[in-house]
Amino acid sequence: PEVDFNDKKIGTLPKILLMGPRRSGKTSIQRVVFQKMSPHETLFRLEATQELERSVVDHTSLCRFTIWDFPGDYYALPDDLEATNNDTTNNAEETKRTIFQGSTSLLFVVDAQDEPYDHVLQSFTNAVTQALTVNPSICVEVFINKVDGELFLSDESKYDCRRDIMSQVTDELAEAGVSPDNLHIRYHLTSIYDHSIYEALSRVVQRLIPQLPTLENLLNVLVSTCSMEKAYLFDVVSKLYISTDSGPVDMQSVELCSDMIDVVLDVSGIYGLGPENPPPGEDQPAISNGEGERSGDKQLVVDPLLPSTLASQVQSDDIDDGIIHPDSAYDSESASVIRLSNGMVLYLKEVDTMLALVCITRSENFRKKSMINHNIGQIKKALHALV
Amino acid sequence: MAKKKVLLMGKAHSGKTSMRSIIFANYLARDTTRLSPTLDVEHHHVRFLGDLVLNLWDCGGQDAFYESYFERDRETIFRSVELLIYVFDIESESPEKDFDHFCGVLEAIEENSPDARIFVLVHKMDLVAEEDRQAIFEDRKRLIAESCVSCGVENFKCYPSSIWDESLYKAWSEIVTNLIPNIRLLETHLNNFCRMCDADEVVLFERATFLVISHAQYSSSEGGTAAIANFAAPGPPADGSASSPPTDAVDIPVSSMASSPMSPDSGAGVVEAPEIVSEAAEQATDRSPAAIEETPRHVGRTPHFDSHRFEKISNIVKQFKLSCGKAQSQFQGMEVRNSRFSAFIDAFTANTYIMVIVSNPHVHTAATLLNIQNARNHFERFIPRI
Ligand SMILES: Nc1nc2c(ncn2[C@@H]2O[C@H](COP(=O)(O)OP(=O)(O)OP(=O)(O)O)[C@@H](O)[C@H]2O)c(=O)[nH]1
Ligand SMILES: Nc1nc2c(ncn2[C@@H]2O[C@H](COP(=O)(O)OP(=O)(O)O)[C@@H](O)[C@H]2O)c(=O)[nH]1
Ligand SMILES: [Mg+2]
CATH class of the missing domain: 3.30.450.190 (Beta-Lactamase)
Structure with missing residues (x-):
């Protein structure tokens, strides 16, 4: 079923933006956690994301948000985002605002198994500076993904990788003139093959819950x-x-x-x-909840x-x-x-x-x-x- | 203590070691990609139901090994085999050769262990598209049957399997229950227990492997229905709080095992017979027939349940046991409920776990727990100790 993202109720929900290089695991993360795809299925069932794919997470009323899964080159935006404005100079601005405004988490996914990281981290800096112009209070989360397999058998190797990426990011941002005081970045070591992805996403989502x-x-x-x-x-x-x-x-x-x-x-x-056709004799819900009527x-x-x-x-x-x-x-x-x-x-x-x-x-x-x-x-x- | 020799054969890379590791060594399916090929024969002793020792011969499947299996080591390998498990890889590149080896194995078995029971697994079925699975399996089974006939083997059983779903447990449960003597007697007792608990079903799992060894189901034909849940007024909410027994006093143990059909061997052992809470008995003596008529009858939902449920439960519980292991603890027992059912999965006898499913809302949690508690000693006596 189509979700109308121009609908105000959905437009104002908090957003998680999945950005990062191709094949870093953005779509996999979304599928594994929110659509129950098994991690090993992502190996053969996922194709490169061609255009922005948005979905709504709304299982429980306290925790509602939208997920924006960007293709590796994340400026390939869908038509309906751009169609809102005909003036091409304002177009980019408008798009940027649609993406980054409001309660938003920029979740940048890096493939830990794909060194060197310098090029990737340049595009990270890019995204962050763009985001900051529109939304200075944006939450930035770096997912150092795929810390599994032969390369990451020990915890030590994971920490090394994180240290490496953190220092490179700091350098890059300093070079781009972003003061570290204006921005709090959190780093998460993740893999879709274990519980780390749930732990990291939990922390991301918690930040988006006002209550x-x-x-x-x-x-x-x-x-x-x-x-x-x-x-x-x-x-x-x-x-x-x-x-x-x-x-x-x-x-x-x-x-x-x-x-x-x-x-x-x-x-x-x-x-x-629940039986779609209740067996004979069981024509009513079997149980009464002893608490009387609950208004909720x-x-x-x-x-x-x-x-x-x-x-x-x-x-x-x-x-x-x-x-x-x-x-x-x-x-x-x-x-x-x-x-x-x-x-x-x-x-x-x-x-x-x-x-x-x-x-x-x-x-x-x-x-x-x-x-x-x-x-x-x-x-x-x-x-x-x-x- | 009984030792049973089990041969595990099939071409290299067909998944023998993976299966064995998952069933008997608590591997996760995804860990099996790290297994290295089996060289020659690996011997493993695995315990089942405490005293039954399966002597597993995991025979490496490379062609060179087969030569020695058939020639030099023929007798060593194929003598006094109780059970042969032969594994076919559904994705095999050389099915003809697989069948040649299979026939060779069957002949050697017929010659050296004519009484051996034979099980064939068509493995890695997850690689076949779901809609084709049944047809492809039937086809393979037919070929296997032809091979068996041509080698003079009449009795064999054939199951589809995959380490990625519950079919693995199904196949191995069937295989292993074949080794348990007196399984019928156990079933009878479990049936009685099921009826007394007003349970939809009761399942007995082997403790270490969580393979299903026996199960009993609510059945309206057994005469249990009439007396079930004849409450004139709705019972207490099934909220699991043992602290507030209802006034109906259903919680008081009434019928003793000695006078019940569960009595194992009349005479001996009556003294220590445990007490079973039987709501049915209570109601029968307590209420007039008129009151019984008025109340809506609770009907068990068993016929509507998924036919793979036991294997799924095995899978679920084993996964959770592994999680507990990671958290430096062990799983002892659980209750799970929603508005339609309560499930109790609990350590039972020394070598088993029991699962009791109750959908009758009038059966109080405390009653079920007490019943399980009381049945432990009783079942301990005749869960086979071989
Ligand atoms: N080992 C390992 N592989 C992963 C992990 N996450 C994703 N992958 C694999 O990485 C590959 C690419 O994943 P995708 O989710 O398609 O990557 P993406 O970032 O959405 O790529 P684009 O859509 O092209 O931008 C797939 O083969 C996944 O199975 C992980 O945590 N560990
Ligand atoms: N897809 C799939 N792969 C399997 C299955 N069972 C085992 N495998 C894989 O097959 C490979 C060989 O398994 P192994 O147990 O070493 O085979 P063996 O030589 O017969 O002992 C491993 O990479 C397993 O992960 C299955 O049911 N489905
Ligand atoms: Mg993608």
Whole structure:
């Protein structure tokens, strides 16, 4: 389905601009994280991007943005962007503004396996200077991608690569007259073959969420009242975490929580999908939620063509409705408990459409489950009030 | 302790080592690209169900090795084989030669181990477009059957497989359950357990490999239906909180195993028989027939489930076990639910995991957990220890 990017509702969403040289992995990143393509499929299923491809990410109401996947030479813009202005001199300006204005993250993808980087980093500097003329507060993120395989077996080699690129970027920018004080660049070592890409994109997305401080506060309160070790809010479709409490983030535990989401969606996809034709005798939803009527609950909308909302992107006209698909494996009763041998418990609970609270807690503190549930219920209410 | 010799054969690069590593050594599919070719024969002892030791002979598939397999080492290789697993690579460049080797192997087996069970895997099926898979597999299977007939082999089983999807688990589950004695008895007990839990289905997995060894399904013909979920009023919300038992008292264990059809061998062992919470029994004594009639019957949804679900679950849980390993921990058990079902996957007996699927909203989480807990000792006694 076509998404109308001239629509104001979509035009004003935060943007993630994927830029960088050809074959650095921009499209792969977008497909793997947002469209569930398996990393090894990107090897043979992707062709070079010919023109700007835009898509909307709108799984959960707190986390909505658009992704702009540019071709390697990123000035090949689509007609509808340029058609807005006939005057050719203003045209370039106009285009630049459309791209960089507003809440925007310039995500520059570098292929770590393709040395030397100097040419690539020149074009990076180019993009950054252009962007700054329009939007001085733009977020700049460098993804040092493809840090996997033979070349990057050790962490040391990754850090070397990052150091290398950071110093070159600093030199380049200084040469172009960009003061380091005006710009905060973050660097991420990524690979689509492991969890690093999710970690990096989570941090990018968090920067684009205006309610982030509030979310963090809510989670801080939850963690301290319930004596939890850690709590995350995950977009279950992309598996990016959009917020966490302010305690230190341990990559391994994030990865485990993210893997838990896979387990929950996969198992629910097998046993918990809504029957398109309910078996005889089961003519009504089997369960009543014991909480009475909740004002925040959305109407269900039936669309027999979509098996579930998990893999597909929500279409533009759904953007305000926060549609829960009746056949979705993830619904308002979704929850999961995983017990580990080290005495930890992972607890996942639905808090909004396609949004999960995942917490890590010691099993002795998990005994007060009704208290935990109550508090999560409070968070749920607060989240509804936020959007 | 029983040792069983398993021959794993097939042309070089057909995927033998990959399969073995995924099933028995917790490799991820993508890690197999790093495997180096098997030279000559590699011996591996893998444990299954605790006491069953599979002595895997992973036979390198290069032509030169075949000469020695057929000539010099013929007896060593093909003697006292319990199970032959022969792997065909669907993308093989020389299918004729593969079949020559296959026939050679069949003859040597017939001669040295006439009782060996034979399994053929048509492997790397992921490389075939999905819409053609069935047809291409059937075609290959027909050729394999012809080869078998011409070598005088009557009984063999043939499965499609790929390390990139659940077909690998399906094939290996079938192979391995063939080695388990008394599997029927186990199934009967599992069926009873399933009925008592009001579960849609119950699946037993081997602990180390997570291969399926037995499963039971809700079935309306077994007479379980009539008594299921005869509540006059809706039950408590299935929110998993064990702390607040409902007033209906469904949580109180009622029927003891001794008087139930689950009793394994009447007489012996009755004393330690565990208690099983059976809502059905409770309801039957508690409510008048009139009340039973009024209530909507809950109907299990089993017939609608995906036929590859067990292999998918194996895959899912094994992946997650690996994740736990990375985080320096081990997975013990889980519950997953949404508005339509609850799944419980838990360490069960010493050598198994159990999965219980419940869609009846009136069955309380605590009851299911208690049932699993109580059934452990009972099943421990006759999950085969070979
Ligand atoms: N090893 C490795 N390969 C990757 C990674 N990310 C992408 N690739 C591979 O890089 C190749 C190019 O990826 P694309 O996503 O098409 O690159 P792109 O940046 O969109 O290229 P253009 O559209 O031409 O600008 C593909 O073969 C991917 O499989 C990574 O993290 N590690
Ligand atoms: N596409 C695909 N490749 C596979 C599959 N199984 C194994 N492979 C690949 O085939 C190659 C050879 O596998 P290996 O196990 O070493 O073969 P062996 O010589 O029979 O032991 C490896 O690169 C594996 O990654 C499969 O099911 N599908
Ligand atoms: Mg591209």
